[in-house]
Amino acid sequence: MLHLLPLGAISLRQDPVMSFFATAEHEKERLQYFASPEGRDDLYQYNQKERRTVLEVLEDFPSVQMPFEWLVQLVPPLKKRAFSISSSPLAHPDQVHLTVDVVSWTTPFKRKRRGLCSTWLASLSPEQRIYIPVWFHKGLLPPPPPSLPLILVGPGTGCAPFRGFVEERAAQSLSCSIAPVILFFGCRNEENDFLYRDFWLSHSQNDGVLSEAKGGGFYAAFSRDQPQKVYVQHKMQEQSQRIWNLLREGAAIYVAGSSTKMPSDVMLAFEEIMSKESEAPRESAARWLRSLEKAGKYHVEAWS
Numbered sequence: 153m154l155h156l157l158p159l160g161a162i163s164l165r166q167d168p169v170m171s172f173f174a175t176a177e178h179e180k181e182r183l184q185y186f187a188s189p190e191g192r193d194d195l196y197q198y199n200q201k202e203r204r205t206v207l208e209v210l211e212d213f214p215s216v217q218m219p220f221e222w223l224v225q226l227v228p229p230l231k232k233r234a235f236s237i238s239s240s241p242l243a244h245p246d247q248v249h250l251t252v253d254v255v256s257w258t259t260p261f262k263r264k265r266r267g268l269c270s271t272w273l274a275s276l277s278p279e280q281r282i283y284i285p286v287w288f289h290k291g292l293l294p295p296p297p298p299s300l301p302l303i304l305v306g307p308g309t310g311c312a313p314f315r316g317f318v319e320e321r322a323a324q325s326l327s328c329s330i331a332p333v334i335l336f337f338g339c340r341n342e343e344n345d346f347l348y349r350d351f352w353l354s355h356s357q358n359d360g361v362l363s364e365a366k367g368g369g370f371y372a373a374f375s376r377d378q379p380q381k382v383y384v385q386h387k388m389q390e391q392s393q394r395i396w397n398l399l400r401e402g403a404a405i406y407v408a409g410s411s412t413k414m415p416s417d418v419m420l421a422f423e424e425i426m427s428k429e430s431e432a433p434r435e436s437a438a439r440w441l442r443s444l445e446k447a448g449k450y451h452v453e454a455w456s
């Protein structure tokens with residue numbers, strides 16, 4: 153896991169100090185209202201919900217003549233951003249690859265917003281040499297030994313760590329025998345956001361790490377290419393026998409990606425598959441999943 157400190161814009165925590173430096177009466181009153189208990193909800197709408205930056209707030213209140221040393225003290229420090237490492241140290245000993253999606257959304261006031269760090273990273277040109285403060289942290293997905301069969305579930309940017317896993321297995325296969333790997337990937341449209349398409353497909357062929365010939369598999373769900381949603385769970389259900397066989401061989405499960413509903417839905421899909429294939433009640437399947445977690449064989453790394 154890589155922690156990265158973006159160099160760029162900042163967002164402001166509202167403070168009564170701003171009203172002190174406002175010279176226009178109506179701006180002073182508005183800022184005092186925001187700082188009062190009655191103005192708390194409006195402040196939340198104006199600032200947090202709309203995620204205004206310092207610059208935007210200063211543009212909205214042009215009479216605020218705040219000395220620079222005050223401004224610097226009011227601005228909260230930038231947060232570090234975590235990114236999964238999506239390259240293998242064996243395949244790229246001197247490099248760290250990241251898979252970053254540019255976060256974008258529309259605010260309640262219909263303003264288009266973009267994530268600070270992901271937008272900044274995307275603006276850099278590959279030729280540019282730039283020094284960025286980064287830290288390495290142990291993540292929640294321990295590197296698996298080559299002999300461990302793997303079931304990987306990584307929709308969207310959740311595929312990031314698994315690109316590294318597959319690269320690592322491919323490099324390991326040159327010097328030792330490796331256990332099978334199956335990967336479930338999901339994205340919105342096959343045409344637009346099928347991340348690392350050629351990489352996955354090439355490892356699925358010619359006895360590659362993800363090839364069925366080697367006991368592996370690569371299955372992609374395109375959620376918005378047809379009227380009904382198709383998610384990774386649907387592809388898992390289609391491969392339930394294969395998943396069950398790998399679990400009986402002692403496979404570990406790794407899940408990465410969006411932290412909203414995906415991780416719990418994927419866990420339910422595993423529960424259903426175990427129950428169906430073992431002809432055991434759902435409660436027994438749920439207990440087995442919990443025992444996998446306890447044994448360090450069910451790993452989840454999720455982010456929003």
Ligand SMILES: Cc1cc2nc3c(=O)[nH]c(=O)nc-3n(C[C@H](O)[C@H](O)[C@H](O)COP(=O)(O)OP(=O)(O)OC[C@H]3O[C@@H](n4cnc5c(N)ncnc54)[C@H](O)[C@@H]3O)c2cc1C
Nearest residue numbers: 233234235236251252253257267268269270271309312455
């Ligand atoms: C363990 C871990 C691993 C991660 N790995 C990866 C990875 O491999 N690849 C990757 O791309 N990201 C990854 N992330 C997420 C990454 O750290 C950043 O959070 C992400 O890139 C957004 O950062 P940003 O600075 O661009 O956005 P920010 O400026 O921080 O904005 C993001 C914030 O915007 C708000 N927001 C976003 N969408 C909406 C919405 N629809 N409605 C309302 N508000 C919204 C939320 O408050 C959100 O926290 C990981 C996170 C963790 C914790």
Ligand SMILES: NC(=O)c1ccc[n+]([C@@H]2O[C@H](COP(=O)([O-])OP(=O)(O)OC[C@H]3O[C@@H](n4cnc5c(N)ncnc54)[C@H](OP(=O)(O)O)[C@@H]3O)[C@@H](O)[C@H]2O)c1
Nearest residue numbers: 253255256307308309310338339340375383384413414417
């Ligand atoms: N503008 C774009 O074209 C675009 C494309 C990709 C990502 N993004 C943005 O990039 C950010 C991160 O994106 P991401 O690629 O990590 O993830 P993502 O694109 O939001 O999700 C990846 C896939 O997971 C699906 N999914 C949603 N809920 C699920 C669930 N409960 N179980 C299983 N799968 C589920 C999504 O389907 P559905 O979304 O169809 O439900 C999608 O196919 C988000 O902010 C997103 O808005 C934008």
